[in-house]
Amino acid sequence: MSPLNGWPAVASLTLGIFAIVTSEILPIGLLTTIGAEFGISDGTAGLTMTLPGIVAAVAAPALTVATARLDRRVMLCLLMGVLAVADVLAAVAGSYWVMLVSRVLVGLTIGGFWSIGAGLAGRLVPSSAVATATAVIFSAVPLGSVLGVPVGTFIGQVAGWRTAFLVLAGLAVVVLAALVTVVPPLPARQVTGLRVLVGLLGERGVRVALLATFLVVLAHFGTYTYVTPFLRDVTRLEPGVVSAVLLAYGVAGIVGNFLAGRAIANGLRGAFVAGGALIAVTTLLLPFAGTSVVGAVGLLVLWGVAYGAVPVCSQAWFVRSAPYAPEGATVVFTSSFQATFALGALLGGTVVDALSVSAAMICGGLTALLMAVSLWALTIPGVRTSSPAAPEAR
Numbered sequence: 001m002s003p004l005n006g007w008p009a010v011a012s013l014t015l016g017i018f019a020i021v022t023s024e025i026l027p028i029g030l031l032t033t034i035g036a037e038f039g040i041s042d043g044t045a046g047l048t049m050t051l052p053g054i055v056a057a058v059a060a061p062a063l064t065v066a067t068a069r070l071d072r073r074v075m076l077c078l079l080m081g082v083l084a085v086a087d088v089l090a091a092v093a094g095s096y097w098v099m100l101v102s103r104v105l106v107g108l109t110i111g112g113f114w115s116i117g118a119g120l121a122g123r124l125v126p127s128s129a130v131a132t133a134t135a136v137i138f139s140a141v142p143l144g145s146v147l148g149v150p151v152g153t154f155i156g157q158v159a160g161w162r163t164a165f166l167v168l169a170g171l172a173v174v175v176l177a178a179l180v181t182v183v184p185p186l187p188a189r190q191v192t193g194l195r196v197l198v199g200l201l202g203e204r205g206v207r208v209a210l211l212a213t214f215l216v217v218l219a220h221f222g223t224y225t226y227v228t229p230f231l232r233d234v235t236r237l238e239p240g241v242v243s244a245v246l247l248a249y250g251v252a253g254i255v256g257n258f259l260a261g262r263a264i265a266n267g268l269r270g271a272f273v274a275g276g277a278l279i280a281v282t283t284l285l286l287p288f289a290g291t292s293v294v295g296a297v298g299l300l301v302l303w304g305v306a307y308g309a310v311p312v313c314s315q316a317w318f319v320r321s322a323p324y325a326p327e328g329a330t331v332v333f334t335s336s337f338q339a340t341f342a343l344g345a346l347l348g349g350t351v352v353d354a355l356s357v358s359a360a361m362i363c364g365g366l367t368a369l370l371m372a373v374s375l376w377a378l379t380i381p382g383v384r385t386s387s388p389a390a391p392e393a394r
Contacts, residue, residue, distance in 0.1 A: 006124040010133045012178035013117045014140045016080055019171045020113055021144025022152060023087055023106050024052050026168065029153030029246055030161040031228050037161070038096040042229045042357075046349035048103050049225050053342025055107025056114075060335040061197055063112035072116055072186035073179065079116075080176040083109040087169035091162040110338060115331045118315075123186060139257060141311040147254070150246035153228075157239050196328040205321025206332065208378055213314045213333070214340045215371030216276045220307055221344030222351070223283050223364035227300070230286070230357045235296040245297055249304040256308025263309070264316055269379050272313035276372035278306035284365030287358035311337070 027034060027048040035045035067075050086105035093099040121133035156164040200206050231237045231245060256275075263271035282303040289295035318333040344364075351360040 006126075006129075006133075008178075008182040009124045009184065010121065010136055012175060012182055013076075013120065014137050015171075015178065016076065016113060016117060016175045017137065017140035018144045018148070019080075019168060019175050020083060020106075020110050021141055022148030023083060023165075023168050023172075024056075024110055025049070025144070025149055026152040026164060028225055029149040029228055029243070030156045030164065031226070032232060033156060033161045034099070038099070040096060041353055042226060043349035043353035046225055046345050046352075047100060049221070049345035050342045050349070051100055051103040052107035052110060053221075053338045053340075053345065055104050056110035057335045057339030057342065059108050059111025060115045060331050060338065061194075063108075064115045064331050065194055065197075067112075067116075072120060073183045075116055076113060076183065077176060077179050079109045079113040080172055080179060083113075084169045084172035084176065087165045087172060091165040091169065107338075111334065115334045118330045118334075120186065124183075138312065138315055141315075143254065143257065147250045150243060150248075150250040153246055154243045157243050196325050197331060200322050200325060200328055200332050203321050206318060206329070208375070209314060209317040209321060209333075210336050211378070212272060212276070212317070212371055212375045213336050215367055215374065216279065216310055216314075217337055217340040218344040218347070219276075219283070219364040219368035219371065220279055220310065221341050222348035222367070223361050224303075224307070225345045225348050226352050226357050226360055229352070230290065230361065231296060234287070234358060235290055235293060237293065237296075241293075245300055248297060249300045252301040252304030253308035256305035257312060259305070260309030260312040264313060268313060268316055268320065269375070271309060272317065273372050273376050275306045275309035275313060276368050276375065278302060279310075280365045280368035280372060282306065282365075283361045283368065286361045286365075290361075 027045070031042055031045050031048075034048065035042055038045075063075075082105055086102045086109065089102035089105070090099055093102060118134070118137055121137060122130045125133045152164045152168070155167055227246075228242055231242045232239075237245065260271050260275065263274075282299045286296070286299050290299055314337065315330070315333050318329045322329040348360045348364070351363055
């Protein structure tokens with residue numbers, strides 16, 4: 001296809017990942033409302049965050065390998081259709097178990113679409129524009145994370161949490177139409193098999209990325225999943241004010257995303273360490289300074305800047321560690337990110353129910369601090385992080 005026609009396809013992939021990420025994390029802003037609807041605790045309601053991550057962690061390698069020879073456009077369209085069904089199911093759920101079924105479907109979509117779609121830039125635009133197109137596609141990850149929650153929370157507060165999921169279902173239908181219209185047939189080329197995925201674990205850089213991603217994502221989602229209960233119970237904000245604070249967090253996250261993109265060019269190590277360290281500082285201070293509105297808002301803005309950098313830095317580290325297998329590196333990134341996402345939400349919910357939401361913030365802060373220190377110590381400048389020779393990709 002021509003370069004001009006390739007960019008609408010890139011835009012449709014970006015919008016698709018945005019819809020997926022937003023669907024996944026929307027319960028963060030609506031956790032208290034969903035819990036009240038079904039008569040469950042905030043920790044139990046956190047399962048709506050845990051399940052998609054668990055399913056996505058398994059679906060990323062499983063779907064990528066199982067469908068490796070199928071047309072990628074067909075897979076993307078099918079997965080976006082599943083997302084639309086999942087969001088409608090959440091909107092009409094009459095019981096909590098139905099809600100959880102919808103979240104399983106969201107997890108399937110995340111694992112498959114993210115892993116397949118994120119590596120297609122090279123087939124849609126000229127080689128000179130692949131880096132830019134890949135950056136655009138992955139910008140949907142932090143944008144979905146930092147904009148999806150506040151906007152979804154606002155819709156939920158104004159029209160009800162079920163309406164927020166219906167809006168997302170509508171967005172999924174729009175993306176499906178765009179994929180059918182502007183994405184060309186994409187028959188399988190290089191097949192990502194199990195041998196490639198297993199081989200990636202032999203790369204030192206990939207192992208470092210796995211450790212850093214595990215710690216920082218565990219810290220973030222073990223705390224941010226329960227930020228709405230914190231703002232409600234500790235800072236004592238009204239629901240409408242919570243939405244505004246989360247919106248400020250979202251804007252800060254966009255800034256963090258662009259800052260990370262520039263910082264990575266000068267030093268990926270420093271950018272990733274700085275993101276983890278800033279998450280540590282903000283979450284450790286929140287139980288103390290977050291009792292006031294000014295303190296809570298200020299720390300959440302800094303937190304947004306920090307987390308906006310995390311997915312960008314993590315994905316870049318994986319791909320730079322295995323440039324010979326970009327789809328495989330993206331699969332490992334997706335699987336590790338989602339598995340830890342789920343674990344963080346689960347452990348955070350356990351701490352919230354057993355102790356308090358402030359205790360969860362402190363635990364998350366210490367974990368993020370461990371990430372920053374360990375990444376700095378393990379990555380001495382000049383030490384090679386990837387093998388000079390690329391294994392055969394099969």
